[in-house]
């Protein structure tokens with residue numbers, strides 16, 4: 324039995340299924356994704372565009388678009404509570420309080436007509452019940468934390484550069500001391516030097532505060548720099564997961580191999596995902612067998628017929644591929 328203290332900050336996603344309705348068709352965006360994230364650890368979600376990474380993140384935050392979402396199933400347990408079952412009022416306490424999300428695009432995450440100070444203070448008033456004066460003082464402290472001079476507290480987003488805006492977004496996300504941060508490509512909108520600075524900052528704050536993190540990215544170098552665990556997402560499924568070492572030193576799924584270009588090593592510089600020849604399947608009509616089979620250099624008839632489960636290879640390393648059975 325897992326005691327309550329063991330569940331502190333523990334995220335468990337089990338059998339998550341998300342479908343959108345679009346143009347009269349069903350989009351199978353997330354297909355039975357399961358993973359666990361113990362408190363204090365960081366997990367990288369890696370995969371091509373459209374794989375279902377953001378949808379997974381939005382499910383945890385419960386911010387999927389109502390009008391377009393036709394099905395959300397599964398269990399998302401945080402701190403022992405199924406967050407898909409609690410009321411919206413309870414969820415509002417979780418969102419931005421215990422769990423907060425850093426969005427991909429700082430331009431859309433910030434409100435153009437409010438000062439950055441007001442925007443950082445907002446969550447502090449809601450989640451920590453701080454009064455105006457205390458919330459402002461804490462907002463200033465947060466600006467310092469992310470390396471922005473406090474005399475800019477009354478400025479508006481348009482007065483900041485892209486990198487500085489993303490720092491403000493991070494300050495907002497971290498202000499309430501979240502236990503879990505979900506960062507959806509937090510640095511893609513930034514130029515390379517600013518990217519490195521922002522990542523260093525996230526990493527430092529995470530280490531200081533023992534925060535857990537889900538990092539969504541296309542950048543394998545960033546994952547290597549920040550994450551303990553990695554899950555490779557393909558067509559709404561996890562096709563391989565394990566620790567950073569397990570995945571980088573012994574990638575087993577042909578898709579993972581493809582993304583890494585060749586056989587990667589942690590010590591070598593791996594960065595951008597390699598383009599894998601071919602295209603992912605249409606999420607409105609997924610193939611019968613393995614979703615990767617149409618692009619897979621090793622695919623056999625068995626792969627096209629049967630859909631494989633994610634199976635344990637060793638330690639915490641899991642892979643969804645028949646090749647694994649053949650290699651032993």
Ligand SMILES: Nc1ncnc2c1ncn2[C@@H]1O[C@H](COP(=O)(O)OP(=O)(O)OP(=O)(O)O)[C@@H](O)[C@H]1O
Pocket residue numbers: 343344345350351352370371372373374375376377378379388391606
């Ligand atoms: N509001 C929506 N309505 C219909 N389909 C959607 C909606 N949002 C996402 N999708 C579809 O769901 C699938 C998963 O999208 P998602 O944004 O989760 O992928 P992602 O892995 O985050 O991709 P990216 O790396 O481009 O951010 C895609 O096929 C996408 O087109």
Ligand code: NI
Pocket residue numbers: 376377378507
């Ligand atoms: Ni995304």
